[in-house]
Amino acid sequence: MLKRLIYGSQAVEANPTNLRAILAASRTGNPKAGVTGALCLFEGVYMQYLEGDEGAVETLYARIETDARHRTPVVLDRTFIAVRQFPEWSMALLAPDDRIKAIMGLHGLRLPGTTTRDIAPDHAAAFFRALAATPNWMPL
Numbered sequence: 001m002l003k004r005l006i007y008g009s010q011a012v013e014a015n016p017t018n019l020r021a022i023l024a025a026s027r028t029g030n031p032k033a034g035v036t037g038a039l040c041l042f043e044g045v046y047m048q049y050l051e052g053d054e055g056a057v058e059t060l061y062a063r064i065e066t067d068a069r070h071r072t073p074v075v076l077d078r079t080f081i082a083v084r085q086f087p088e089w090s091m092a093l094l095a096p097d098d099r100i101k102a103i104m105g106l107h108g109l110r111l112p113g114t115t116t117r118d119i120a121p122d123h124a125a126a127f128f129r130a131l132a133a134t135p136n137w138m139p140l
């Protein structure tokens with residue numbers, strides 16, 4: 001069955017080298033596993049959306065969870081889905097501006113002090129969709 005998993009984590013040394021390595025691993029591994037989704041980095045917080053066969057998503061997440069390039073990952077949403085939302089893999093960086101703050105506010109997050117990781121589980125997928133539709137979403 002198709003499943004989606006969304007988590008947030010605190011980035012550790014989110015420098016270009018690490019980002020490139022994460023992107024390279026994703027580009028190689030995810031198509032083989034039939035996993036698609038998106039990853040964004042915003043104010044030192046990663047938020048990743050993974051979707052695919054349940055086993056493939058859980059296997060991948062078990063690997064990602066223990067990666068030293070981030071810490072304290074929190075699963076925000078883990079749900080069976082009928083169709084994919086991000087059929088193409090992408091990795092994005094979000095430039096913080098008033099538009100992003102407005103979207104965060106709409107989903108119950110107020111800056112400063114809260115991060116994308118504090119999103120309510122039933123808002124996580126819609127929040128991700130809204131972010132991906134902004135010009136701030138810069139696929140890498």
Ligand SMILES: Cc1cc2nc3c(=O)[nH]c(=O)nc-3n(C[C@H](O)[C@H](O)[C@H](O)COP(=O)(O)O)c2cc1C
Nearest residue numbers: 022025026029030039046048063064065067069070
């Ligand atoms: C925030 C973050 C997101 C990641 N996303 C993926 C991903 O989508 N796919 C992937 O294969 N690896 C991803 N990785 C890297 C994995 O944790 C792991 O390093 C990689 O899959 C290689 O695993 P291996 O050394 O066991 O082969 C991510 C790492 C981090 C820190």
